[in-house]
Amino acid sequence: MSTIVLPKEIKGASHDAHGHHELSFWRKYLFSLDHKVIAIQFLFLSSFFLLVGGLLALVVRLQLGWPDHTGWFYKSMASVFSMIFSQKMITGGIILPEFYNSAFTMHATFMIFFAVMPFLMGTFANFLIPLQIGAGDMAFPRLNMASFWLAFIAGLVMLSGFFVPGGAAGGGWTSYPTLSAIPELSGVTWGQNLWLFSLLLSGISSLLGAINYITTVVNMRAPGMSWMRLPLPIWSIFITAVLLLLAVPVLGAALILLMFDRTLGTSFFIPHGLLVAGSPLTGHTGGGQVLLWQHLFWFFGHPEVYIMILPAMGLTSEILSVFSRKPIFGYKAMVLSMSGIAFLGFMVWGHHMFQSGMNPLLGTTFMISTMLIAVPSAIKTFNWLGTLWGGNLKFTTAFFFAVGFVAMFAIGGLSGIFMASTPVDIFIHDTYFIVGHIHYVLFGGSLFAIFGAIYYWFPKMFGRMMSERWGKVHFWLAFLSFNGVFFPMHILGINGMMRRIYDYTGYAHLSHLQPMNAFMSVCAFILGLSVLIFLFNMIWSIFKGPIAPVNPWHATTLEWTIANPIPHGNFAEMPRVFRGPYEYSAPNTPGDADFYPQNVPPPGFGSAERTAH
């Protein structure tokens, strides 16, 4: 242990004693070991893939809004997209079905693995852990750098799928075999291999990050920063890192097995006696199990959902407490419920498989655990409401997004109950109901929290403020258009509209849904515009935003005690922590302030210590 504790002393307090040596451009910005630079690298990486994923989402919405390929809106947007995408994807103004499949597959893949995850577990985990626990850097700065560059390479590999013959992976982000295992059945050849390889790299990157975060939080907390004084973002990231450590290896195993099936002719997921275009499949002996993939994938995949929502919950809790000028309601309940979610999260994977042919008795067990996992989410929602209650609410953009998170996450949580009920799931499984549900959790939830957190921590990241005015434009545009896109999805689902479907107008029970889909698609383009406004605001503010004060939000946590720009090694002097992170409006706060920073000694503390010595 002592060897691990050592770097803290060197990097933290005594760093300045060495004096600053100038780092080359490469070492400072590209191959930096500084957690703050790596956090910003992750921020740019995720923002880029957020744009890519968003663009693909618009392709999907364009097709769904006007499956007959008519109308001025369709035609004009299709001609714009024709300039971006090749003839093999959009030809003669028609989005081809195979490209449609690639588009929704890659949309989900980019958003999950290359936008939301690196935003949360790359950007904010890296930025906040050392700053909020009072450490000089991460425990393993080189692992940290490797984690980023692996994620970067993984992103490029994933992107390259669009440029190989056969196109990008098109079997859905879940890539169920046998569609994903036999190239002849999907028409996708290289694209699927690259998909598997890229996710493997990204998984290794996540694991490196997780090990680093866990070690850092366990070993490098400043004196006085007891577990129950940790800010909630750190708790949430810590719990998420444990989830990653347990879940990602399972995905890795599944990816490797599927890769073997595709390239070496093994049959882990390929049963005996398959027909391909009417003729018996050659090159595989068969004997594999199709459902094995689903068990492995969802054993990772469901914790993955919590990997993407837990950190968002932590960030939101922080923002809500700061701008309510109130302690978070039920700190212990928050920590316990997050741990409960993490624990139960490993027992619910089967609820993705109620209709898969799995034994119906298993359906019953998974239904009960799934119903139970809704409880911790409910606890958290009530605690957020409790935090707002009796507060002194400051309506900043970050607060808007945090409140938006609570409001939207509530919808996402409630709609999940429908799917948890096995008989109801028979009808709404694999319909747009689930698409609506997941977007309320991952967009209205995770992404809103990410937006809020970027507005909130931007001043500490870049030393400048983001535009509040454009921030509010962003919020209202995003909030309204988000609901315009995703709320009707529940209605489509109840109508029985299947997901991943290129053209629903051929079905008698769905053809009347075209106008609603067109409305949703228009909203989706407005939503895209709002994200562009956000990115412009961010980039503009990096260079031109007003200079930020040290503690613009009057927050109590340690990062707000450091002057901008934060030096390499963070804290000039090892901070000492005297109280919990949410001491807002405490009656014993000295002076007029309504916040009591964690590192400010209580009155008389210094003199008492001095007399003791």
Added chain:
Amino acid sequence: MNTSITRKLSYLLSLFLIVALVSCGKKKEDDDDAGDAKDGAATTVATVDMANGATISGMIKIDGAVPAGKPIAMDADPVCKAAHSAPVMADHWMVGSAGEVANTFVYIKDGLGGATYAAPASTFTINQQGCQYDPHIFGVMVGQKIEIKNSDQTMHNIHAHGEKNEQFNEGQPAGTPVKEKVLDKEEVMIPIKCDVHGWMNCYAGVLKHPFFAVSGKDGKFEIKGVPPGTYTVTAWHETLDGKGMSVDQKITVAAKDSKTVDFSLKGQ
């Protein structure tokens, strides 16, 4: 220490670049191959001498019972059903009253010494109409442009699974412009299927020379402009039991000859 890390990282990066470029590289190689082939053709390119060439013609007949026609279940897709007023029989066997067999692919399999002929500039069109391929059996030359057209108000996918030529599987929803394809390797025959309408299939024979024909409804075929020599002429027919069937015959022709080769295919 630091430099070694950077070095390791650059190794990693270059490794990735190699992986990423493998596909591009592969493609390039293919292009090069095609280029080489063309260059080779430019030196030994043969032209068809219509005036002095021989004509091989003949008749395909069935030997044995005529297999019973089977109706296609067009009701699987209302669009297909609406396109036909009468039940449609599967077009595997089109046999006339005297046993003459249509849709047989006849070509010179051997004897040209590997001579390569220039592909015609004209485009070959495959039409998907009434949920059937028109034509059902056809020959094209290596490098000839093929145009695939969807005239139906429903989606078809074109799933070609040749063994030498690159396989492809592409959707063509109603209203999509024609797709252009080039088959760049000699192969007899490439099966092409539509997976949406399981009965829809056709076969492409891809050859380096123009000496092939498909028998008509009268069972007759004719190959013109054949240079003098001794050849193996082959008739290929798909049969009902799911096995492609071919029959070879040897023939020697002189300039301006006109010879007849008849084939008889085994029925049921």
Added chain:
Amino acid sequence: MNLSMKRGIQWLCAVALAVLPSAVAAQAVKAKYPDHHWYSWWMNILPDNASTYASKIDDMFDLILWITLIVFVLVEAALVYFLWKYRSKPGRKAIYYHGNNRLEIMWTAIPAMILVFLAIFSNSLWSEIRSPNRFPKDAPVIRISPRQFQWDITYPGPDGKFDTPDDINTINQLYLALNEPVQIKLLAQDVIHSFFVPEFRIKQDAVPGMQTAVWINPTKAGEYEIACAELCGLGHYRMKGYVHVIARDSLDRWKTAQAPAPVAEAAPTATTDSSKTSK
């Protein structure tokens, strides 16, 4: 421009942004579907129900809808009320309050009880539909073997056995007798498909290499559609079949008419064509 005017303009813009697309959409709908009322999307939006358990699933759906609707309204109303009530004003100071254990226990226990109740309630219906012991005994069996991108449907024929010459094969056409339970055995030929008939409220994946089964007892005569609910490739959206629920005697007539006709295309063994052996 003073502050209140600015505020007013901001609000106007926001309202316009919300209202304009809705108005445009409403116009478009009106033009396209003159008989369609806007509220028909929000009421009775579940498709017609046409099997014995369909209405039970709908009732379950409605129960959950009511519970979640009440929670939803309460939570969002509390949220909006708090936002308005506790907005920052000069001189206001937030109360200093860390939480209340009694409340925590309450809002843990109550949702837990409701959810466990829902689980138990759901499970009785689930086992009624899915439990292998509760499949209708002696119900005739139909075999559906989906493949890219069609439903190959096989009836055992008069001898009651599959894979005999008297099997009746169809593509995409499923004929069922009204008010008679039937078992459907599903076995995919190539990739995972999912047998989905919205009106019957039935959905079951058809998996390659593993047989799955459902049962249906249709309660309304008519024509319905089979949709594939699991992504199965580029023709997934086109993988549509038809269900005809007809009276027993019409079904028998249809079967007799079909019996001798060898629709070879539909049988999986006969679908192999001359693809591989051309030499």
